[in-house]
Amino acid sequence: MAQFNRYDSLIDLSMIKSYCREKGSLCLYAKEEHFVQQGEVGKYLGVVESGYFKYAVITSSGNEAVVGFAFEGEIVSDFYNSYNRYPSEIxxxxxxxxxVSQIRMSEARELINTTFDGNLSSLNGILFNxxxxRYLELYRKTPTERYIDLINQYxxxxxxxxxxxxxxxxxxxxxxxxxxxxNITINTGE
Known part of the structure; x- marks a missing residue:
């Protein structure tokens, strides 16, 4: 599948991914097993080797809302909060x-500081973007348009x-x- 997260093509994370694969531990996660728990500080950063992870929040009504994914070959982490030792919002x-080939966040912190020469503004800027x-797309596009974009890209x-x-x-x-x-199937005659 094509890269789901745009940041992966906007910034070179190959060094971080290679480090995780070479020096990290290969850990297996059962379906629904937590990599990061909302309200706790994330301990790891990793590369998804197989399967996928979903990023979710609990709504005020107690339901789970999926806000993102990490697929094979992508970084999995609540980067900002884990890096800064803040409790996770997701x-x-x-x-x-x-x-996942994963390393401890303390190790990732050192690696990231070295890789980006202590200047995280470019990485944070790309993650923010x-x-x-995604936020703007919620206003610009209808649910049908967002669905079509999703299936066209992935x-x-x-x-x-x-x-x-x-x-x-x-x-x-x-x-x-x-x-x-x-409706799309009917309109396209499939």
Whole structure:
């Protein structure tokens, strides 16, 4: 699957990924097992080797809302909060049985400082941009347009991620997502 997170193509993270693979531990996560728990300081940064992780928050009504994903070959971490030793605002958990080459955040902190010469503004700026663009898309596009963008960029996503999690990521209900998919199928004559 194409890189899901844009930051991965905007900044060179190859050194960090190589370090995780060469010096880190390969850890297995069962489906739903936490990598980071909301309210706790994240302890690790890693590269997803198999499976995927979903980033989620608990809403005021107690429901889980999916806000992002990390797929094979991508970094998995609540970077900003973990790096700064703040409690996480999100939970990151395995969306399927997954494996991660991971290092402790203290090690990652040193590596990142060396890689970026202590200047994290470029990395933070790119991470901010990713979040900002997603936020603006919620206002610029209808749910149908966001769905079409998602399947055009990541046609295999429905083979990997549950309909419920995709609907949550698009900020719609699974029923509404099914309706969108049905309407598109009818309109394209498939």
């Amino acid at each position: 939970t990151i958990k395995a969306g399927s049985a997954s494996s 990713e979040i900002y663009v 046609p295999q996503i429905f083979d990997i991620v549950s309909l419920r999690d995709i609907a949550s990521y698009l900020l719609i209900t699974p029923v509404y997502l099914s309706r969108i998919r049905k």
